[in-house]
Amino acid sequence: MNIDGTLYGRDDARVSVFDHGFLFGEGVYEVLRTYGQRPFLFAEHMRRLRASADRLALSCPLSDEDLLARIRDTVAAAALPGDAYVRILLTRGVGEIVYDPAACPTPTLVVIVKPHVDPPVEAVRGGVRLALASVVRNHPGSVDPAIKSNNLLNNALAMQQAYREGAFEALMKNHRGELCECAQSNIFVVRDGVLLTPPTSAGLLVGVTRGFVLECAADLGVPAEECVLHETDLASAQESFLTSTTREIVPVVRIGAQTIGDGAPGPVTRRLMTAFAAAVPSRLS
Template identity: 75%
Template structure:
């Protein structure tokens, strides 16, 4: 698999890329990240991803030393080095940097910026045509007063544990509840439901990461005439919804036909999901960097 890695402006192959074990991103998980994908070789929703990267960094008192244009230059240099034949998956990691083994941010004078570029992999055609089954995770989403899920942190243990459960159950994703027992988000995606022709998604105050693709889907819904609202939902509501789908940068929209033991509607991707998938595709060209 062709992979290129950019560490603080220097390019490496997959096997040569190294970050110091004294980097606080490794020692303490002090860092944030974003994932982009390309269409036609151009990054999708780049300004939105950069705004979220900087907002996440600000929440941990970390400043990115590059502006958006400089970061885009590095991304494009890394994409060129990867020499991909198709679309790119781009992961940007910003960490506190190298320092002594102490919690004081002053110990790390220079943040580390890592860019990883590898081939983007689309969801399987069967997943889009037939929908997927996802698990209802027993792992509770981080309490916002602990590690706020609004921070897109490099420390992903909460998500990883939920996703490991899903994998053990043969599911494609893991839907997580918050500390109040409300449906929140998935381990790697945001979640949407349709009930009575209205698009529903958990509110931000449920304690979720505000997905860039989530917001784009809400914009698409408005453009194609699908009413949408944020709504507090619980597991018992799964029996009352007609459709469901998940959203993420790498997956776009993937229909969900079962959550845990609960079948969603008739168990096939629904008409509003299909309408939004078509609207999503049509809206992509106007949002490329």
């Protein structure tokens, strides 16, 4: 683990209780993974990190090049036997217990590295079930989901419902009742050969992997659209899958009480999974 440029072991790492990331949730984060110890889609993750930070009037103290070097140093120090899960946290920093950003002159930058864990093989081969969360995704006029914020209570409550129901993930609706995104991933469905995913206007975090999958779809000639989706649309979906940095593409075969298609991963999903794996080496840093 790396805190403001200093390496620590897991049991020795400490952040002040007066850090506004701890006190108020004032901070943003990104999660990357490595392939062959090299970060994947690093530039895209950094653009999103800085965009999230800008919405909080929070500055990152490092350039992309210096942050990449810090990640590489932390990954090397971890000496993992395989690939790494990398979590970057940028907070307002340490200050008095007030809301004034001026109370925190120096932001805190943490890099956490731990072993990457792939989704279970049976999930990738056979697909997974999603819970339909009763918790509504944050309204964009509240804590905007477009900010990848350290304040994750909304997501945590949705995932806790999924755990109680024995589901792999929680699919959330927005304040209008539209399907939005999952607690930890973006959602896609396939209908009549067209790849559909909720639009940014649904109030979601625009996933880096979501964007990469749309690139893969374009390369394959698979038509793709951003489309407002409702629970009733699931009955006409032939396929579904979710996407995230640490999971890549995971087929979805059931959402709530609705079986998707024939209840097995479909051909478009499989083609995209193959294309994803083939394209990874070209996007490593």
